[in-house]
Amino acid sequence: MGVERSGGIGWLSTTVDAFANWARKNSLWPMPFGTACCGIEFMSVLASRHDMARFGAEAIRFSPRQSDLLLVAGRIPIKMMPVLTRIYEQMPEPKWIIAMGACASSGGVFDTYSVVQGIDNFLPVDVYIPGCPPRPEAILDALIKIQKLIKRDSLGHYKPPVEETAT
Amino acid sequence: MLPKDQLTVVIKEKFPDSFLEITDFRDMLTIHIRGEQVLDLLRTLKTDPRFAFNFLADITAVDHLEMDAPARFAVVYHLLNQHEVRRIVVRAWVDEEHPSLPSVYPLWKTADWQEREVYDLFGIEFTGHPDLRRIMTPDDFQHHPLRKDYPLQGRGERSNFPVVKRRIGSKWQEDKSVQ
Numbered sequence: 001m002g003v004e005r006s007g008g009i010g011w012l013s014t015t016v017d018a019f020a021n022w023a024r025k026n027s028l029w030p031m032p033f034g035t036a037c038c039g040i041e042f043m044s045v046l047a048s049r050h051d052m053a054r055f056g057a058e059a060i061r062f063s064p065r066q067s068d069l070l071l072v073a074g075r076i077p078i079k080m081m082p083v084l085t086r087i088y089e090q091m092p093e094p095k096w097i098i099a100m101g102a103c104a105s106s107g108g109v110f111d112t113y114s115v116v117q118g119i120d121n122f123l124p125v126d127v128y129i130p131g132c133p134p135r136p137e138a139i140l141d142a143l144i145k146i147q148k149l150i151k152r153d154s155l156g157h158y159k160p161p162v163e164e165t166a167t
Numbered sequence: 168m169l170p171k172d173q174l175t176v177v178i179k180e181k182f183p184d185s186f187l188e189i190t191d192f193r194d195m196l197t198i199h200i201r202g203e204q205v206l207d208l209l210r211t212l213k214t215d216p217r218f219a220f221n222f223l224a225d226i227t228a229v230d231h232l233e234m235d236a237p238a239r240f241a242v243v244y245h246l247l248n249q250h251e252v253r254r255i256v257v258r259a260w261v262d263e264e265h266p267s268l269p270s271v272y273p274l275w276k277t278a279d280w281q282e283r284e285v286y287d288l289f290g291i292e293f294t295g296h297p298d299l300r301r302i303m304t305p306d307d308f309q310h311h312p313l314r315k316d317y318p319l320q321g322r323g324e325r326s327n328f329p330v331v332k333r334r335i336g337s338k339w340q341e342d343k344s345v346q
Contacts, residue, residue, distance in 0.1 A: 122328045124333045
């Protein structure tokens with residue numbers, strides 16, 4: 001973006017892509033899906049010491065219809081997986097997913113019949129955070145990585161959703 | 168509360184067919200009984216003034232697969248006498264084929280969810296239970312996962328969900344250079 005001046009009137013020259021990405025990446029509205037200790041750890045990222053508001057992502061929304069970043073923090077049992085899928089489908093496009101911690105990313109130590117072995121089996125995860133639970137700095141790092149992804153995106157890459165017919 | 172030898176005589180007299188034994192571990196008495204008469208035994212323990220175990224603290228179960236035991240399953244009842252603060256354990260043994268017990272819901276309403284949990288995880292049916300549904304696993308779950316012959320990693324339950332793909336194509340799906 002460049003600021004140009006002509007006759008006392010300020011101008012901004014930019015591309016639509018750059019402007020939209022700039023707006024999107026600096027106003028992420030996360031929806032925390034905290035099911036375990038990672039959810040507790042996520043609270044400290046919002047608090048003053050680490051302060052996720054510095055990256056424009058402090059508007060936590062517990063309604064998926066108002067958020068564009070799903071942050072899955074904790075293990076997902078088989079009874080919760082349909083709920084999580086439904087929450088993801090309720091979020092408006094464009095949307096991103098962070099799998100926070102070992103359990104959401106891979107099932108962690110819970111290699112049992114009732115725990116889903118990584119939500120990426122069923123949902124398109126963008127960024128994984130290792131750790132049990134991760135440090136707050138790691139969560140901020142993941143947020144910055146999401147911002148990098150958004151920055152390289154383009155509106156031209158979006159195509160209308162295809163109606164899926166039941167087979 | 169009666170001491171162990173007297174309790175043995177009393178219970179044996181009342182339930183000669185189904186009484187097995189009374190064991191003692193660190194002053195905790197355990198009455199072993201065959202499953203059919205467990206409701207009568209628990210009613211005696213609750214209403215007889217010599218016992219007066221008025222509170223059902225817990226119902227759980229143990230799977231004795233390939234172990235030396237009177238039967239495969241033992242349903243364990245923990246009773247508490249709140250006046251004298253004494254506890255007793257009742258183990259009701261049930262066989263592997265069609266494991267079934269009389270429900271103790273008529274005695275203690277708290278048995279409702281406890282028996283649902285035992286039914287869900289061990290597959291032991293409680294006849295006379297008002298609402299015997301699964302309580303922990305999903306409603307369409309097929310197995311009883313705390314049985315010892317159920318594999319730890321399940322039978323495919325954790326991978327049986329529809330996969331949600333990205334509805335809208337994004338650049339970073341193809342671009343591997345983004346880190």
